Amino acid sequence: MFHAILVGIDGSDRTEGVITVATDLARAFGASLHVLCVVDPAYFLTEPDGVRPNATDEIDYPAAAMEREGADDLVARVVLRLSEQKLCAEGSVVQGEPAEQILEIAAVLGCDAVVLGHRHLSWLGRMTERSVCHEVLGKVSVPVLVVPSPDGKHSAPAIRQG
Numbered sequence: 001m002f003h004a005i006l007v008g009i010d011g012s013d014r015t016e017g018v019i020t021v022a023t024d025l026a027r028a029f030g031a032s033l034h035v036l037c038v039v040d041p042a043y044f045l046t047e048p049d050g051v052r053p054n055a056t057d058e059i060d061y062p063a064a065a066m067e068r069e070g071a072d073d074l075v076a077r078v079v080l081r082l083s084e085q086k087l088c089a090e091g092s093v094v095q096g097e098p099a100e101q102i103l104e105i106a107a108v109l110g111c112d113a114v115v116l117g118h119r120h121l122s123w124l125g126r127m128t129e130r131s132v133c134h135e136v137l138g139k140v141s142v143p144v145l146v147v148p149s150p151d152g153k154h155s156a157p158a159i160r161q162g
Contacts, residue, residue, distance in 0.1 A: 002029040002143075006111040008036050008102050008132075011074050014117030017147045019078060022115040025145065026087050034109055035078050035091035036102065037071045044068060044095035068093070099135035106142065114144045 007022040009015045019035075026033050044067075075091035082089035094101050106114055118133045133146055 002026075002031045002113045004034065004109060004111045005031050005113045005115060006034050006036055006102065006106040006109065007078075008038070008098070008114065008116045008136075009074065009078065010037060010098075010117070011070065012117065012149075014147060014149045015074075015078075017150060018115055018117045019082075021145060021147050023082065023085065023087065025113070025115065026082075031113070032088035032090075033082055034105070034111065035075050035082070035089060036105055037075050037091075037093045038098040038101045039067055039071050039093060039095050041095045098132040099130075099139070102132070102136050103139055106140070112142050114140060114142060116144060116146055118146045118148050 002025065005022055005026055007018060009018055022033055025031065071093045075093055079089045079091040092105070094105065102114065102116070105111075114136065116133050116136060118131075133144075137144055137146075
């Protein structure tokens with residue numbers, strides 16, 4: 001049924017649950033996984049040679065360098081872990097609006113399922129913050145598996161993991 005699954009991660013406390021569910025789904029269907037982390041364009045450093053932020057960037061744009069390096073490291077660690085579990089996995093870090101990028105990358109890669117985490121926003125949060133999950137669900141043409149946060153409470157995204 002599923003051959004290629006897009007796995008959206010952000011380094012928050014939901015990430016582990018999202019990876020676990022995606023791993024189980026991939027094993028059940030023999031599907032490949034594409035791990036995706038989307039970084040805000042204001043924090044996305046690109047080098048002409050495609051290399052991670054260099055030493056000058058780290059001095060001139062420390063927050064952006066940390067964000068990009070954190071996202072790159074997170075995706076690399078997850079892909080390595082999945083590969084060590086004998087799963088077909090690749091990953092990417094892109095810039096843009098998360099919902100738009102998830103939809104675009106899933107379409108470009110021909111993914112037939114998406115696995116995402118979900119933040120439980122308060123009533124005020126729902127009025128002031130965008131829900132990536134809600135936006136994806138409203139526009140996607142493939143099944144989406146939504147993994148709730150471990151404690152069922154609001155949690156902010158945090159790419160940086162040590």
